[in-house]
Amino acid sequence: MHESPIINLGGFHLDLSVVLMLFVSSLIVFVLAIVATRNLSVENPGKLQNFMEWVVEFVQGLISSTMDWKKGKAFVSLGMTLILFIFVSNLLGLPFSVVTEHHHADAKVFGQVIEATSTAHFSQLEAEGKEAHAELLWWKSPTADASVTMGLAIIIFILCHYLGLVKNTKGYFKHYVQPYVIFLPINLIETLAKPLTHGMRLYANIYAGEVLITVLLGAGFWGIPGLVAWQGFSIFIGAIQAFVFTILTMVYIGQMIETHDEH
Amino acid sequence: MSILWENIVISMVAFLILFLLLSKYAFGPLFTVMEKRRELVKQQLDEAANSRTQAQAFVDEQKQALAAARKDAYDIIDQAKQTSVRQADDIIAQAKNETIRLKEEAARDIVSEKNKAVEALRNEVSSMSVAIASKILEKQVDEKDQSQLVDQYLKEVGGKQ
Numbered sequence: 001m002h003e004s005p006i007i008n009l010g011g012f013h014l015d016l017s018v019v020l021m022l023f024v025s026s027l028i029v030f031v032l033a034i035v036a037t038r039n040l041s042v043e044n045p046g047k048l049q050n051f052m053e054w055v056v057e058f059v060q061g062l063i064s065s066t067m068d069w070k071k072g073k074a075f076v077s078l079g080m081t082l083i084l085f086i087f088v089s090n091l092l093g094l095p096f097s098v099v100t101e102h103h104h105a106d107a108k109v110f111g112q113v114i115e116a117t118s119t120a121h122f123s124q125l126e127a128e129g130k131e132a133h134a135e136l137l138w139w140k141s142p143t144a145d146a147s148v149t150m151g152l153a154i155i156i157f158i159l160c161h162y163l164g165l166v167k168n169t170k171g172y173f174k175h176y177v178q179p180y181v182i183f184l185p186i187n188l189i190e191t192l193a194k195p196l197t198h199g200m201r202l203y204a205n206i207y208a209g210e211v212l213i214t215v216l217l218g219a220g221f222w223g224i225p226g227l228v229a230w231q232g233f234s235i236f237i238g239a240i241q242a243f244v245f246t247i248l249t250m251v252y253i254g255q256m257i258e259t260h261d262e263h
Numbered sequence: 264m265s266i267l268w269e270n271i272v273i274s275m276v277a278f279l280i281l282f283l284l285l286s287k288y289a290f291g292p293l294f295t296v297m298e299k300r301r302e303l304v305k306q307q308l309d310e311a312a313n314s315r316t317q318a319q320a321f322v323d324e325q326k327q328a329l330a331a332a333r334k335d336a337y338d339i340i341d342q343a344k345q346t347s348v349r350q351a352d353d354i355i356a357q358a359k360n361e362t363i364r365l366k367e368e369a370a371r372d373i374v375s376e377k378n379k380a381v382e383a384l385r386n387e388v389s390s391m392s393v394a395i396a397s398k399i400l401e402k403q404v405d406e407k408d409q410s411q412l413v414d415q416y417l418k419e420v421g422g423k424q
Contacts, residue, residue, distance in 0.1 A: 013269045014269065017272075019273060022277040036293075037288075037293045042303060045296075053293070056290075057298060077294075080290055081285050085278065145270065147267050151273070
């Protein structure tokens with residue numbers, strides 16, 4: 001499979017493709033949002049403003065379906081950023097990808113050796129009886145990288161538990177031993193499983209989509225109808241996964257700040 | 264699949280920066296505008312409700328005013344009818360009185376005229392009869408005696424009538 005263009009900056013492994021794609025996604029989302037909200041009008045909104053307001057209302061709907069709206073109002077901005085960023089990220093890998101092939105050892109970027117093309121790596125490949133070359137994937141969906149999706153999931157995890165501790169301290173500690181103390185291990189596993197499934201679900205869906213696109217490209221001319229269908233479906237998947245990630249975020253936050261006072 | 268902690272950190276930082284930038288420059292103003300629109304719509308709905316109640320109040324007022332005006336009109340017509348009836352009665356009564364008075368006057372006139380005529384006729388007749396008598400009888404009769412004589416005859420004639 002494709003390797004990542006990673007350079008080693010004094011022990012810090014910088015994945016250039018992730019940095020590039022995160023930057024591109026963020027830039028697209030930011031420019032889109034800024035353009036949409038540039039000429040804001042109360043009485044006569046433009047097309048892009050209408051679209052943005054539709055997204056806002058959509059996210060408001062998500063939040064109010066998972067928690068008390070008074071408490072959830074603060075998370076609209078978070079939900080908007082999540083859904084836009086993930087949706088754009090999911091789509092970025094669909095139209096094309098950029099792969100570079102390296103047969104010579106020690107290919108350099110910014111004066112740094114890319115690890116996958118290092119002499120050590122190549123000699124290891126030769127020792128295993130494989131061809132000494134590397135295919136570096138530069139352009140892909142950032143969400144097709146498990147590290148990125150796990151990064152997002154960890155942000156949500158930290159946010160959830162912070163909110164639980166600050167806004168619902170008693171309920172936060174109590175929920176680990178619900179309904180009985182013996183359930184503590186199960187609750188702990190559940191707590192850890194949540195961010196894991198949260199991030200991995202998104203990664204797996206998008207990564208699988210890109211793998212299948214690569215496979216269909218390998219089929220040449222006869223892969224075109226399949227490619228057309230799968231790319232269309234991937235847009236759908238991208239939207240669904242952005243939606244799923246956002247609503248799960250709201251569900252997790254809702255569970256944490258729910259005080260059970262009303263019951 | 265490989266997970267690099269460096270990538271996790273980078274993506275977290277990238278997402279947080281994006282979140283902060285979007286919240287400040289894009290979503291903040293957008294939410295403000297949406298809130299403003301919500302308030303505008305609410306305000307306009309309130310205004311519409313207000314003006315509807317006002318319009319309703321005006322209509323009620325107008326209805327009352329109309330009813331009052333109609334009642335006034337009826338009263339005025341009624342009064343006018345009564346006045347006209349009374350006036351007509353008065354006029355008729357006056358006319359009746361007038362006719363009665365005129366009739367009486369006429370009757371009185373007739374009587375006095377008759378008396379006058381009778382008086383004149385009597386004088387005429389007396390002088391004529393004197394002339395006739397003096398001519399026929401050619402008798403020297405005193406004018407005064409003759410007049411007494413004629414009066415006597417005439418009374419006898421009048422008494423017989």
